[in-house]
Amino acid sequence: MKNTAPVLLGMVVGCYMVVEYFIPHYAVRDVSAHVLQWGGLVAAAAYVMGGINLVQVTWPKIRRREQDWGYKVVLLASAAIMMLVGLPWRALIGVRAPGYAWKLAPSPELARRHEARVLVEAPDDVIVAIGTATARDNVVAPGEVAIKASRRPIGYDAFETKLVLAPGDVAIVAADPQMQWGASGRVRTWIYDYVFAPCNATMFALLAFFVASAAFRAFRARNIEAALLLGSAIIVLLAQAPIGRWLTTSLPHLSDWILDILSNGSRRAIIMGAAVGAIATGLRVILGIERSHLGGD
């Protein structure tokens, strides 16, 4: 039961996914829409489970003061902070309106000149656009005026409204957009922009240096195959950069020809072979022959 039931369930789901491809009936499509969602929901939950598992694995190491336990504290603390700032705290704090716009008593002088005026009251870091103007005291033409107030960083509310101004109208726009919390909040975005993104990018950037080191220390033309590999690599490397075309206009053409003919030919063989392998493995999973992904007892 513990082994057979999951295999049977897999067989049902797998067979359905194969059969539904051939049945265009709307009822089948509706069922497929639900089934496809299951994969996404389970995957999303798996990521959450991974986070919990990380705490389960890391906390004992901190408790036992194992090697590098201090770094593990940093890991858990940063994870906790990133999770906490992603919660929608404004549900507790409360949401206030990001701005207001109202009209004062009209000015006869402005009416005589067929103009209107919009005054802005906002902190210095709030950008208020009255149409296309951004000053704090704007004389505008009467009519509909679009007003937008926002702060420069992402993660703040935006205030948008439209005012219909008659000649002589004087309006005031007061704006102080509130900081957002949650997934698109100010703090979370700050951590993403200044911690996650640079670290993510730099981790991969290390590879540039390792590639150069590997090219020097390991890439040897020991035999014909290696020589062919290195030869085509050098041609493609030269052709990729502008210097290739500068050296000779034939180099980019040669590189394109290598990609179009030799690389594509061999890659097509790999794609087809991998497809046959994936289809065979898929059929083995669907038919219950392949069970290694389910583990033992």
Add this chain to the structure above:
Amino acid sequence: MHWSDRLQRFDRRWIFLIMALAIVIPLYVPIGLPIKARPMTKAAFNAVEELHAGDVVLVSMDLDPASTAELEPYYRAVMLQLKRKGVKLVFATLWYQAPPLVARWLRETVDVAIAPPGTPGYEGLPDRAYVRNQDYVYLGFREGKQNIILGMGANLPGVFGGKTDDGTPFADIPWLRNIHGLGDFKLMVLVSAGAPGAKEYVQFAQNRYDLRMVAVTTAVSVTDLAPYYQAGQLLGIVAGLAGSAEYEVMVGKPSIGVQGADVLNAGHGVVIIAIVLGNLAYFASRRRKK
């Protein structure tokens, strides 16, 4: 010690330093060699040029901060090209790392004009600021890899609950009402850093729904995707930073991509010299030992 043995025992940290200098120096002393687009890049450009005002295009932003180096220059160039054509844009992402990046890029390139009239150094048609939920929509992120692609192919509104990321119902946006699945888009622009991305769209949706797609991809994936371009399953591929630079030149607004491609000259030179020197040292050492 013979020079070949000394060279083979070279501390690799010196190589790291040489590579670092090769990357930094050209940023301050540009080489400035001309860039010319290659056929795959031109094909991608032409596919976008064939669009008309009002056509609806899906832009699938499947990337992370690490891949912005190669994909961002193309993204900014193609945004200018799409906006100056006046097409309607639908943005979505399949990568969990992408949402804050997409939010920032939308703010910087779609909510404002990239090349308004009078932009210095730009002679093409100007674009304008797009208005969210009028000219473009952002559907948000969904997890599920090819499940989501298949779901979007059959019933796109269903995948996103019939609402955009900010909660606006699809029914409130007139031009979105006719979009039921991926096959209803005139073109799909795939900004793809890996899996799920261009390859999964080709494998699971292109053949089934007969989709028209162009892709920008990290250079690592180019040889994997080139057979699909040759088979016509992709209309064009923009290959990494070099391809993005070529695309910038074609759109008429050279920028970060062209600057980055300039540095590739030195970087590639270092790797080629490293391969050559390493092999010279190896063969010299081998001959000496014989």
Add this chain to the structure above:
Amino acid sequence: MTPALGPVDLLGAWIAIFLTMAILSFLYGDNPFYKLAEHLFIGVSIGYIVVVQIKNNLWVKLERPLSPWDLVPAILIAMMFVKLASRKLAWLGRFPLAVVVALYAGQSVTGLVGSDLGDQIKTASRSLIVDKIDLNSAPPGELSQVPGVSPAIAAKLVIERTARPFTSLDDALSRPSLTASERADLADERGLLVGTEARAATESNRVDWFGVASGVLLLVALLTGLLYFYFSIAHTGVLGRASRVGVWILMVGFGASFGYTVQGRIALAIARAQDIRGTFVSPADAAQIHGEVAAIVSSVIIVAGIWIWERRRAGVAAPGEAS
């Protein structure tokens, strides 16, 4: 006018540069700064992933009207979490795994047949005879495939040939409606093997011989590559020689792959350097951040820190400490 960067964002920019240099310090060797940045990154990643998955996939689902079908993922997810809580009931975790793996297996069976087998076989089965594109009769879409011919140029060529048919390639590519830059682009693409002379002509049924040879080589590459991966028969005799050719062509392909990979990796490092230099922000912001100065200061701090750490590790007393 855009306001200047606030102090919080300025601090953020400097922290980003410090973390960049800390991670790059790994090139010297493993050290506490790198470890700190690495663990900080992992922690932030985990916190980020958990929230984004809950918000964009799980919570969003709960906000919509639920159907009986939604019981299935709810039960599967519950089974997955039971695995965390109880070792005795860990076997329940096999059910969600079985469903997800079977989903992907079923999609692979149908999806890959069409795209990776069908379309690829169709492409490989194209006629080996490659005719040059007849500039006097080809539709605009086909004209665009001639090297250097954009859709705009193709449209012009169609108009020109209607007025007066082309007598030669030189005639076609120098018609008055083409602009000087278009003619320069077309002149750049002239060539006997892969250029305009090879791909285009002003008559029908002219064969592109280099294209034919390339097509034959493409087919040979495919067949010998497939033969190499066929392990059910020993690679001896004719099969052995054919598979050896396949290996050679595979190696050329892997070399091309390596070339593109190197480009990709170097591009990542270039972007970090551009970021530190302030290329991705406005000149006003870059002037405020002083990225290069921040990078140098960070490097000095990290180098000094590593030096002190190495000396302590080696058991050498730092200067000024009482012996």
